Amino acid sequence: MTERSWSMSAWAIAGIVALPLITVAVLGVSGDDDGLWTHLASTVLGTYARNSVLLALGVGIGTSVLGISTAWLVATCTFPGRRLFALALLLPMAMPTYLMAYAYTDLLQPGAPLHTALRELGVTLPPIRSLGGAIVTLSFVLYPYVFLLARAAFAEQSAEAIEASRTLGVSPFATWRRVALPLARPGIVAGLALVMMETLAEYGAVEHFAVDTFTTGIYRAWTALGSPHAAAQLACVLLAVVLALLVGERLGRGRARYSASARRRRPLERWQLTGARAWGATLACSAPVVFGFLVPTIALARLAWQAGVPRRGDELPRLAGTTIGLALGSALLIVALGMVVVFARRLRPTRAIAVAARLAGSGYAVPGSVIAVGTLIAIGWIDDALGTFVGGTALVLVLAYCARFLTVALEALDAGLTKVGIRLDDAARTLGAGPGRVLRDVHAPLLRGSLATAALLVFVDVMKELPATLIVRPFGFDTLAVHVHTYASDERLAQAALPALLIVAIGLAPVALLSRAVDRSTS
Amino acid sequence: MSHALRVRGISHAYGLTDSLRGVDLDVAPGELVSLLGPSGCGKSTLLRVIAGLERAATGTITIGDALVDDGAGVHVPPERRPVGLVFQDFALFPHLTVADNVGFGLPRATRAARTHEMLELVALSDAGGRLPHELSGGEQQRVALARALAPEPRVLLLDEPFSGLDASGRHRVREETRAILRASGTASVLVTHDGDEAMQLCDRLVLMQAGAPVQEGTPDEICFAPATHFVARFFGDTDCHVAEARAGRVVTPFGSLATELRDGPVDLVVRHRALAISPANAHDATAVTVARTRLVGCQRVVSVITETPGAPWTLLADPLLPLARDQRLQVVLRPELVHIFAAS
Numbered sequence: 001m002t003e004r005s006w007s008m009s010a011w012a013i014a015g016i017v018a019l020p021l022i023t024v025a026v027l028g029v030s031g032d033d034d035g036l037w038t039h040l041a042s043t044v045l046g047t048y049a050r051n052s053v054l055l056a057l058g059v060g061i062g063t064s065v066l067g068i069s070t071a072w073l074v075a076t077c078t079f080p081g082r083r084l085f086a087l088a089l090l091l092p093m094a095m096p097t098y099l100m101a102y103a104y105t106d107l108l109q110p111g112a113p114l115h116t117a118l119r120e121l122g123v124t125l126p127p128i129r130s131l132g133g134a135i136v137t138l139s140f141v142l143y144p145y146v147f148l149l150a151r152a153a154f155a156e157q158s159a160e161a162i163e164a165s166r167t168l169g170v171s172p173f174a175t176w177r178r179v180a181l182p183l184a185r186p187g188i189v190a191g192l193a194l195v196m197m198e199t200l201a202e203y204g205a206v207e208h209f210a211v212d213t214f215t216t217g218i219y220r221a222w223t224a225l226g227s228p229h230a231a232a233q234l235a236c237v238l239l240a241v242v243l244a245l246l247v248g249e250r251l252g253r254g255r256a257r258y259s260a261s262a263r264r265r266r267p268l269e270r271w272q273l274t275g276a277r278a279w280g281a282t283l284a285c286s287a288p289v290v291f292g293f294l295v296p297t298i299a300l301a302r303l304a305w306q307a308g309v310p311r312r313g314d315e316l317p318r319l320a321g322t323t324i325g326l327a328l329g330s331a332l333l334i335v336a337l338g339m340v341v342v343f344a345r346r347l348r349p350t351r352a353i354a355v356a357a358r359l360a361g362s363g364y365a366v367p368g369s370v371i372a373v374g375t376l377i378a379i380g381w382i383d384d385a386l387g388t389f390v391g392g393t394a395l396v397l398v399l400a401y402c403a404r405f406l407t408v409a410l411e412a413l414d415a416g417l418t419k420v421g422i423r424l425d426d427a428a429r430t431l432g433a434g435p436g437r438v439l440r441d442v443h444a445p446l447l448r449g450s451l452a453t454a455a456l457l458v459f460v461d462v463m464k465e466l467p468a469t470l471i472v473r474p475f476g477f478d479t480l481a482v483h484v485h486t487y488a489s490d491e492r493l494a495q496a497a498l499p500a501l502l503i504v505a506i507g508l509a510p511v512a513l514l515s516r517a518v519d520r521s522t523s
Numbered sequence: 524m525s526h527a528l529r530v531r532g533i534s535h536a537y538g539l540t541d542s543l544r545g546v547d548l549d550v551a552p553g554e555l556v557s558l559l560g561p562s563g564c565g566k567s568t569l570l571r572v573i574a575g576l577e578r579a580a581t582g583t584i585t586i587g588d589a590l591v592d593d594g595a596g597v598h599v600p601p602e603r604r605p606v607g608l609v610f611q612d613f614a615l616f617p618h619l620t621v622a623d624n625v626g627f628g629l630p631r632a633t634r635a636a637r638t639h640e641m642l643e644l645v646a647l648s649d650a651g652g653r654l655p656h657e658l659s660g661g662e663q664q665r666v667a668l669a670r671a672l673a674p675e676p677r678v679l680l681l682d683e684p685f686s687g688l689d690a691s692g693r694h695r696v697r698e699e700t701r702a703i704l705r706a707s708g709t710a711s712v713l714v715t716h717d718g719d720e721a722m723q724l725c726d727r728l729v730l731m732q733a734g735a736p737v738q739e740g741t742p743d744e745i746c747f748a749p750a751t752h753f754v755a756r757f758f759g760d761t762d763c764h765v766a767e768a769r770a771g772r773v774v775t776p777f778g779s780l781a782t783e784l785r786d787g788p789v790d791l792v793v794r795h796r797a798l799a800i801s802p803a804n805a806h807d808a809t810a811v812t813v814a815r816t817r818l819v820g821c822q823r824v825v826s827v828i829t830e831t832p833g834a835p836w837t838l839l840a841d842p843l844l845p846l847a848r849d850q851r852l853q854v855v856l857r858p859e860l861v862h863i864f865a866a867s
Binding site: 002003421423424426427428429430431432433434441442445446 | 612
């Protein structure tokens with residue numbers, strides 16, 4: 001393949017991501033559908049907007065409190081269990097938000113054992129199925145984004161900056177507030193942006209808690225109202241909010257490039273916490289792990305135990321097979337496409353290819369429900385025009401996953417490829433290797449680790465994805481996530497507890513990978 | 524065919540900044556040419572354009588008989604140009620053994636034999652099975668050289684190939700490289716910012732400044748007949764003094780020098796070797812006073828002031844010669860090491 005055909009391929013792949021976005025935008029602004037939009041605007045739109053914004057703000061505050069405090073403790077102090085917590089605090093990443101909602105509802109709804117026990121102790125919790133409940137449960141599983149980036153930001157701060165502040169007569173706490181925290185701001189803001197994006201894209205938990213947001217609205221407009229127009233219009237509004245968030249993140253980072261100094265700096269001396277303070281730190285770091293991972297896992301395990309061993313003819317093996325096949329196939333395809341984009345940009349770093357790569361990597365910011373609606377409508381148009389029938393097959397599901405998760409593959413591959421010096425490509429080229437051979441004989445062997453990482457991350461994301469799968473899946477096509485969702489919606493979670501645990505178990509794989517990377521960067 | 528490489532009118536720009544402005548360069552078969560200049564002068568860019576890793580905006584490049592670039596329709600990709608490139612950081616493939624690195628650019632049929640031959644040439648026959656990171660810097664450099672020479676390129680391009688090495692081993696590696704290049708008989712273009720390196724290795728130097736060659740010639744020509752102020756100051760330590768040209772003569776505190784410049788202000792670029800201490804009472808010597816002496820790398824660097832007002836002059840003295848501040852000396856100026864340019 002020539003350089004030109006590589007860049008054409010990159011553009012074609014960017015098109016897979018761009019297609020649903022353009023479709024939603026075109027349909028969203030192209031007039032009204034029988035006055036449905038006016039109706040929606042006057043009735044539910046206000047609620048959707050209020051709930052979505054409050055939810056994002058609430059989860060933002062919740063994850064900030066949990067993430068920044070634990071990150072600072074782990075990065076700059078010593079206390080019992082610190083090394084363990086550096087890894088354990090990542091565990092909630094394996095817990096999908098919808099499973100949090102199902103597990104806590106099961107524990108805390110009126111009549112549940114824990115609810116009764118608390119009541120006998122005289123404790124009455126506010127109802128879990130509420131906006132407040134959604135904020136708390138989401139905060140407990142999404143804080144690791146803030147934790148990870150803030151921890152890195154605190155850890156790389158130099159002792160000099162802190163010491164300079166102290167020698168200028170500023171107390172330790174004021175130094176933290178005036179030097180350490182502002183220095184960590186870019187990392188914290190980046191983490192918060194990820195949290196907010198996840199929150200706005202969230203579907204399973206808010207739906208279970210009956211908190212109406214844009215994502216549940218889009219799903220309802222699509223299925224109950226059967227109106228692609230209304231769904232696309234709601235999706236447009238949601239996209240505008242996400243866009244505002246991304247702009248906000250840029251502004252929040254400001255001109256800050258605090259970590260730009262390449263000079264080797266003396267690392268920070270850790271605060272030796274003792275006595276009550278030390279145990280307080282241990283307690284503070286335990287809480288998120290307990291509530292964000294252990295409690296829901298144990299709740300699910302208890303349910304699974306009560307349900308007993310699956311009987312012969314249980315659908316779990318078939319479900320697991322479908323899910324793993326779908327996730328594996330999608331992961332391999334997405335990593336291959338990602339490699340083409342990354343390689344094309346490496347081959348000829350022109351502005352046009354940079355734009356294509358940007359576009360190809362923009363899907364993760366777009367909520368799954370929006371991508372789902374956009375993909376289905378676009379494929380519907382294409383099917384109508386060509387007389388094909390892609391819309392009713394699992395292929396359209398794979399396309400939607402490509403659009404949403406290409407970002408994940410691109411980031412992992414990019415991170416790997418930047419470590420392969422560009423001079424190696426030049427060397428191979430001047431030795432007579434064409435682009436294809438550079439990819440095969442130089443990049444592929446050097447990127448084995450990154451390729452595996454990318455595939456694993458995409459695999460788990462596809463396996464966990466709920467809203468896009470719910471909307472796009474062909475009739476009768478179930479994944480583990482959809483299966484659990486269906487049973488939980490029916491208040492029969494016990495019968496889906498085992499598949500739910502399976503999702504958590506598979507989700508632990510990328511967490512293990514991440515913790516290994518974290519471990520390596522700290523030691 | 525009289526040229527291994529012929530470059531005509533090459534221009535290139537990174538964004539809005541011109542990096543090359545109409546460069547011509549000819550290299551004869553077997554010749555060793557150095558592109559020399561400060562960083563940012565465009566010498567590395569020229570090398571990358573020749574290799575096909577960058578596209579020229581205008582101009583033509585011919586390698587052997589083949590036109591590989593005409594700044595418009597023709598742009599042969601790097602893998603189909605008969606060039607070899609040795610990189611500053613060597614760019615050895617970290618996942619391949621030394622032998623596989625050397626064999627990377629060879630057709631399967633001749634790979635084993637030719638690899639063996641090349642490893643022998645660079646005296647690394649025993650290292651074929653090792654990985655690049657297990658070698659010393661000098662050995663890595665030889666692998667890079669063997670790898671680039673293995674496919675028998677018409678032109679070998681070397682981009683600062685010694686700057687990644689320790690200062691202590693550099694001199695020896697340069698000599699080895701020179702021997703290997705001579706033995707292979709390949710036309711070579713060496714890019715460097717180090718004048719000593721260029722002179723040690725190459726037959727011909729091309730000095731570049733701001734994207735264009737300013738002078739080319741043998742080391743002697745460039746050293747003794749620099750075309751511009753810039754070239755004169757590029758090699759070694761110099762002082763710069765202002766003076767006046769009048770009727771074909773320039774008056775200095777050490778006597779007058781002949782010049783072909785028109786009357787007007789001139790710059791004198793004076794090599795530190797130009798002033799020499801002479802025996803007392805020599806008839807052409809001038810008396811000066813020592814202002815300061817210091818030992819720099821086993822050379823005694825002496826600043827002296829003359830009786831006519833002006834900036835101090837520098838001379839190099841025998842390190843064993845006892846010299847003190849305010850001591851009087853007799854010195855002579857050797858006009859061959861003074862270069863006169865119209866004041867800029």
